[in-house]
Amino acid sequence: MNDDLTARARIRDAAIKLFTERGIEGASIRDIATEAGVSSGLVRHHFGSKEALRAACDTYARDRMFELSRELIDEQGLENVNVGTVQPVAFPLQTYLVRSMMDGSETASALFLQTVEYGEEWAKTHGVVTDDFRAWSAVITAMKLGVYVLREQLELALGEDLASTSGYTRLNRAFVDIFSHPLLTPEQAKNLRKDH
Template sequence: MDRRLEDLTARARIRDAAVKLFGERGIEGASIRDIAAEAGVSSGLVRHHFGSKEALREACDAYARERMLEISAELASSDGVAALDPVTLHPRVFPLQLYLVRSMMDGSETATALFLGAVETIEEWSKGYGIDPQDRRAYAAALAAIKLSVFVFRDQISQALGEDMTSPSGYARIGQGMLDVFAIPIITQEQVDTLRKQEK
């Protein structure tokens, strides 16, 4: 194999291993040695490609953001419904979602910027679908946070489901549950109006 191609392949393996371990353990919980072992390379090679753990984290942030934007664009396309199959979507999306949520909790500006971008996207989407909340920005922020919360509470959700939420079947189940949450009203419009009057 060409040395340049071999280096590129090793760099990608290191990045993917870091995305996985950072997502599972957090930035502090995953060492360079752990990442090297996961990628099947030496710790020295990790430092050769990325220099430091913080630089590796920044590379992971940029990669995860780029891939999620690409996948979001794909899902928004005319054939995006077919791409929603949990069996094919899970291995592509779940590690990135888990990584970005953990990175956001660890204070990543890139991950936070992606969240704010999602809020803006939801705002525009709600306008296009004729959804008229009382406070559109708050609606978009709440919806984005609800979608991300399943990753924050993945251990508790796994216990509730009786199966690992990170598995394809567990991921599909919680995805269906989220669809039902959004599709099935739990209060009437009359109750909404009453609550809003009480808040004033």
């Protein structure tokens, strides 16, 4: 735990960790307070309720992920990204947001839709071949988030913890390999796109 963080930020980070591990129902205010090294009363003082704390976590994770996306894609460019430096920040937020979506968070679901809209616009300006940009972006977004839903099975298959730098790097290299090589010939794609 970073001693430089304010009590509010420590509580938020502890809640993100425990909500990710246990779900919203499985993490109590007392557990979050213990993880943050504060009293339950201080959690309630800063956030009022567990639902308000969850909403604050959702908003923080969403905003931070969009901030990271802007930094990495718009400012640095994907060709300059160092996955090893991204992983410690991105992975906990990604796993939290996926868990929050699974637990029914409106904020996390709205983030999914925002990500789909962003991907749709990106696809239109980057030469993606499709007659349904919305479906293309929605499926890509779901595929990328699905690795977090199936994290346990994926780690079993890879024999590696995705939270480690090497595991996260390996995951991202697999995405790069998949996204950078066509899986179908033009003829196969044309045939499979037909309405049968």
